[in-house]
Amino acid sequence: MADLPPIEKRLAALLQLVAEEIRPCKACGVQLAFVRHRNGKLTPYTYEAVNHFIDCPLADGFRQDKKAPARPLPTMPRIAK
Numbered sequence: 001m002a003d004l005p006p007i008e009k010r011l012a013a014l015l016q017l018v019a020e021e022i023r024p025c026k027a028c029g030v031q032l033a034f035v036r037h038r039n040g041k042l043t044p045y046t047y048e049a050v051n052h053f054i055d056c057p058l059a060d061g062f063r064q065d066k067k068a069p070a071r072p073l074p075t076m077p078r079i080a081k
Contacts, residue, residue, distance in 0.1 A: 008047070008048060008049075011047070011048070011049040012047040012049075015033035015035070015045055015047060015049065016033065018033075018035055019033035019034055019035055019045075020034050020035065020036050020042060021033075021034040021042070022034070025044065025052060025056060027056060027057075027058035027059075027061055027062065028056055028057055028058050030046060030052065030056070031046075031047065032044040032045060032046060032052055033045050033046075033047070
């Protein structure tokens, strides 16, 4: 964050304040600030204030096909009595 221009430093500070979670992207490793929107969903932003769904080189791996059936929920193994 030290090498960013002044406006980007302010944006990064703002993201630090409003982010619910700060962690690296599971795909590419870029540090992200997760902000909760009005719809209740968390959205990842880079410290340049860009939605990471747009600029992640591996974003396709996170997208779900809307026509595909939902993934089944994991089930707990039954314990024999």
